[in-house]
């Protein structure tokens with residue numbers, strides 16, 4: 102019986118520090134270009150689903166990019182004042198070229214667009230965030246696209262939501278699965294260099310230990326007491342440090 106619910110971002114936060122979770126202090130790094138690229142790819146997948154592989158992508162991509170920049174930059178005056186709109190547009194084009202070279206339209210079919218599958222572990226439903234699922238017609242394999250802002254510093258094999266995505270894939274298909282963790286390569290706001298960062302992990306690399314680790318953490322979440330205090334924390338930049346360590 103499902104007793105608790107948790108989102109992917111909350112689970113990652115709980116895995117990092119239960120106290121931060123208790124303080125409801127989301128610390129995930131938010132970069133406008135990451136938001137824009139995620140938005141763009143999800144819009145593109147929806148377009149592909151609706152229009153198939155014969156659609157005229159050259160015509161629609163500029164509109165998708167324009168709308169993704171608009172959604173990602175909430176402060177429109179700032180992007181105009183700093184000339185960021187043109188730069189952001191160029192960067193999204195560059196990111197998209199990398200994406201389309203990797204996931205060629207004649208080889209990958211979109212099965213589903215942005216999707217929030219739920220996986221139940223113990224008595225907790227975990228809501229996951231998946232950009233899309235593709236089917237490779239040449240290799241007969243399933244490809245799960247997911248955005249992960251911290252993929253360069255955190256190993257997905259031990260990242261709780263990423264492990265949960267692998268176990269979701271096992272309930273979804275019996276075909277071979279590859280999970281692709283997407284990000285951008287440059288975070289500097291004004292850098293002209295820009296490309297896609299991707300880490301692709303075949304499902305078979307997720308080991309049983311990582312599932313046990315996920316189950317253990319979910320049970321910890323279910324039994325977590327708000328009075329638990331973590332001593333001697335070395336995360337000095339923590340936004341809740343004063344409240345936590347007093």
Ligand code: SF4
Pocket residue numbers: 118119120121331334335336339340341342345346
């Ligand atoms: S100071 Fe450390 S233990 Fe306390 S909330 Fe922040 S990260 Fe967690």
